[in-house]
Amino acid sequence: MLGFSGNQRILSHPDISATNIFYFLLIPALILWYVYWCLSRRHMIKLAKAFPGPKGYPIIGNILEFAGSSIDIFRTIYNYSFQYETAAVWIGPKLLIFLTDPRDVEIILSSHVHIDKAREYRFFQPWLGNGLLISTGSTWRTHRKLIAPTFHLNVLKGFVNLFNANSRATVEKLRKECGNTFDCHDYMSEATVEILLETAMGVSKKTQDQSGYDYAMAVMKMCDILHLRHTKIWLRPDWLFNLTKYRKVQETLLSTIHSLTWKVLKSKKDAFYKGIRGSTAQVPIGIVTDKSTELESKVLEQSSEGGVIFGQSVGIKDDLDVDDNDVGEKKRMAFLDLMIEASQNGIMITDEEIKEQVDTIMFEGHDTTAAASSFFLCLMGLHPEIQAKVHKEMDTIFGNSDRPASFADTLEMKYLERCLLETLRLYPPVPIIAREIKEDIKLASGGYTLPAGCTLVIGTFKIHRRADIYPNPDVYDPDNFLPERTANRHYYSFIPFSAGPRSCVGRKYAMLKLKVLLSTIMRNFVVKSEIPESDFQLQADIILKRGDGFKVRLEPRSTN
Ligand code: HEM
Numbered sequence: 425m426l427g428f429s430g431n432q433r434i435l436s437h438p439d440i441s442a443t444n445i446f447y448f449l450l451i452p453a454l455i456l457w458y459v460y461w462c463l464s465r466r467h468m469i470k471l472a473k474a475f476p477g478p479k480g481y482p483i484i485g486n487i488l489e490f491a492g493s494s495i496d497i498f499r500t501i502y503n504y505s506f507q508y509e510t511a512a513v514w515i516g517p518k519l520l521i522f523l524t525d526p527r528d529v530e531i532i533l534s535s536h537v538h539i540d541k542a543r544e545y546r547f548f549q550p551w552l553g554n555g556l557l558i559s560t561g562s563t564w565r566t567h568r569k570l571i572a573p574t575f576h577l578n579v580l581k582g583f584v585n586l587f588n589a590n591s592r593a594t595v596e597k598l599r600k601e602c603g604n605t606f607d608c609h610d611y612m613s614e615a616t617v618e619i620l621l622e623t624a625m626g627v628s629k630k631t632q633d634q635s636g637y638d639y640a641m642a643v644m645k646m647c648d649i650l651h652l653r654h655t656k657i658w659l660r661p662d663w664l665f666n667l668t669k670y671r672k673v674q675e676t677l678l679s680t681i682h683s684l685t686w687k688v689l690k691s692k693k694d695a696f697y698k699g700i701r702g703s704t705a706q707v708p709i710g711i712v713t714d715k716s717t718e719l720e721s722k723v724l725e726q727s728s729e730g731g732v733i734f735g736q737s738v739g740i741k742d743d744l745d746v747d748d749n750d751v752g753e754k755k756r757m758a759f760l761d762l763m764i765e766a767s768q769n770g771i772m773i774t775d776e777e778i779k780e781q782v783d784t785i786m787f788e789g790h791d792t793t794a795a796a797s798s799f800f801l802c803l804m805g806l807h808p809e810i811q812a813k814v815h816k817e818m819d820t821i822f823g824n825s826d827r828p829a830s831f832a833d834t835l836e837m838k839y840l841e842r843c844l845l846e847t848l849r850l851y852p853p854v855p856i857i858a859r860e861i862k863e864d865i866k867l868a869s870g871g872y873t874l875p876a877g878c879t880l881v882i883g884t885f886k887i888h889r890r891a892d893i894y895p896n897p898d899v900y901d902p903d904n905f906l907p908e909r910t911a912n913r914h915y916y917s918f919i920p921f922s923a924g925p926r927s928c929v930g931r932k933y934a935m936l937k938l939k940v941l942l943s944t945i946m947r948n949f950v951v952k953s954e955i956p957e958s959d960f961q962l963q964a965d966i967i968l969k970r971g972d973g974f975k976v977r978l979e980p981r982s983t984n
Contacts, residue, residue: 461517471864471875472519475512478504485514487657494651494963495971498855505886510870512878516657519878521861524886526893526916527868532859532880533916533924539564542858542879547653551646551678553776555784556929567781568929570766570773574624574759575933581831582758583623585707587937588828590619591944592711598949602980605954607973608801613640613794619937620789622705624759625782627691629705642680643791649674651965685782688760689775696764703758711828759785785930791967793934795853796844798974800942802960803847803900805953805976810902811946814840815981818947826947834939840946842902844938848920850900850957855885855968857922884919885968893917900957952977 462469480486489500501522504511511522523529532538545558552558556567573579594615598608617636618629629636649670653659665671695704757765763778804811817839822829858881865874874880889897893913894904903909910918921928928934945951953976961971 465877468519468875468877471873472512472514472521472878475510475521475872476508477511477513478508480514484516485518487515490515490655494655494965495961497655498962498964501883502886505883510867510872519875520881521874521878522881522883523867524883524890525867525869526887526914529882529887529919530914530916531865531868532882533857533919533922533926536925537863538859538861538865538880539926540860540862542860542881544654544858544879547650550674551681552784552787553780555780557784557788567773567777568925570762571759571781571785572929574757574762575929576756577932578756579758580933580936582702583933583936584829584831584834584940585711586622586703586705587619587940588944589705589707589711590615590622591941592828593618594941595944595948598945598978599980602949602978605975605977608976609794609798609969609974610637610640612797612801612974613637613644613790615941616640616790616794616797616937617786619941620786621688622703623937624785624789624933625688625692626703626758626760627688627695627705628703638680639684639786640790640794642677643787646674646677646681647791647966649677681783682779685779685786688782689779692760693764696761696768701757701761788928789930789933792853793938795851795967795969796848796934797938797942798970799851800844800847800938801945801951801976802953802955802970802974803843803850803957804946805951806957807900810843810900811951814843814946815950818943822947829940829943831936834936834943837939837943839902840939840943841935842905844935844942845905845918846900846902849888849894849904849918850898851962851968852884852888852920853967854920854922855883855964857882857884857919882919885964887917887919890917898957948981949978950981952979 478486478489481488490497492500504513505522505524508522509524510528513520513522523532540560541558548558554563556564556571559567594611597614598611601611614637617640621627621629621636652670653665659665659668659670691704760778760782763773763781767773767775767778804814817837821833821836858879861874861876861878861880863876866872867874888894891897916923921931921934955972955975959972963969963971
């Protein structure tokens with residue numbers, strides 16, 4: 425009673441309100457928390473101090489420099505990369521360490537331990553669930569083992585007819601744009617979504633009442649929201665994000681995206697129960713290409729010996745390069761066929777988990793290749809002399825024939841492949857890779873040690889433009905990928921598909937599909953482009969794109 429009346433007296437005192445008491449206690453509590461927080465991070469702060477990097481303000485660090493649009497942020501980071509090869513940057517309490525030395529990158533990417541994605545990937549969770557891109561630990565290991573063989577070259581060869589059919593359909597759509605200046609990215613996005621549906625997912629694009637275009641647009645807008653959450657600190661906590669308009673927009677976009685994934689899954693399961701295996705998409709008459717040739721077998725033989733296939737994986741063998749003998753007949757299935765078969769045969773994978781993997785492959789498999797092919801076309805338009813060599817190669821392989829490209833033809837597209845690799849060097853669709861570092865790691869360069877608890881950012885874009893690795897690093901020069909030039913380069917100095925155990929599972933799929941799609945386009949058109957590379961407005965919202973659009977003009981090729 426006494427206490428109650430005492431409290432009452434204090435609270436009714438004109439100068440001591442409940443609010444005053446709250447602030448009176450809050451301030452020391454905050455100071456105590458800050459001191460505790462600093463003490464608990466002493467080790468990280470000490471190791472971070474050894475790194476070079478831009479000076480920041482107390483508490484907020486360098487946050488103000490990363491507050492602009494995605495184009496501004498990209499420019500800030502790129503400009504800093506000239507000042508600092510390795511840099512520590514504080515975004516409020518968060519420590520980011522940027523690496524651009526291939527020797528340091530190798531330590532991280534080749535490791536089977538440092539495979540955890542940065543916390544920022546959690547923003548993908550409502551969309552991709554626990555799919556391959558963001559999962560970790562035993563879930564990731566089990567699913568990676570299941571999924572990697574579905575992108576083996578022997579599976580991919582079976583997709584060539586569908587790659588051709590869809591590439592021809594794209595050419596017919598593009599024909600209507602002849603003479604106009606237009607953004608080719610929309611066409612590339614639609615094509616890459618539809619190709620994925622018909623190949624890796626094995627369903628006909630015609631069974632979807634929603635077009636690949638709507639899906640691609642929803643994915644693009646979802647990436648915008650995720651990018652906002654990465655760069656605007658107030659959108660990071662879920663409870664604050666949920667109060668904003670973006671939450672509602674995200675829900676609508678995810679409903680478009682997930683409705684396609686569920687439809688794909690249902691359609692594939694229906695086919696499975698009817699005993700249908702393989703893609704249900706029809707290959708138009710006249711598209712079917714020749715079976716294996718001598719050249720094909722020779723190159724495949726080389727590939728199983730040393731991973732020599734599609735230039736970018738020279739000398740390194742990973743889980744996509746398993747020998748034919750390691751992959752039993754049963755396992756040689758396309759992605760979704762295998763997922764469904766596995767779930768029916770007692771392998772513990774639920775429908776929800778399959779759906780998360782479908783979402784992951786659909787996202788990773790379309791937006792990346794759409795960006796790569798759009799950059800490729802812009803660069804062709806800007807370099808007529810290089811384009812002429814691509815045309816010459818096409819004429820040498822196909823003559824005057826308009827036959828579809830066979831797998832063996834793609835192996836002969838050596839110059840086009842070099843142009844593609846050079847495009848991925850200058851404009852890697854995934855411009856950075858981020859990891860959560862759980863233990864201190866000694867780096868190879870500069871005597872630095874990465875502190876446990878930091879977020880590591882591998883600057884692929886900058887690594888690809890290091891003057892000590894690539895002479896004239898900003899110049900588009902496909903000869904950078906001549907065998908004699910690649911032979912002496914550090915393997916981790918070209919990592920558009922990442923590398924090591926968490927490398928891109930779809931890299932061979934991507935290269936084969938891009939070769940068929942781009943060769944079909946190049947056989948039919950001359951590409952023109954007026955905006956010089958120095959005026960490209962690069963923006964890195966998850967996938968590297970041009971903020972100003974991928975503007976090109978097409979003219980029909982007279983030889984066809
Ligand atoms: C030019 C095209 C592509 C590029 C440049 C690319 C690049 C990458 C990169 C850099 C990563 C690692 C990301 C990270 O660690 O944060 C990655 C992972 C991944 N990519 Fe690709 N990708 C491409 C095409 C594809 C395709 C066509 C597919 C599937 C059909 C695919 C499926 C995946 C998956 C599932 C992962 C996660 C792998 C794992 O964590 O185990 N990608 N990709």
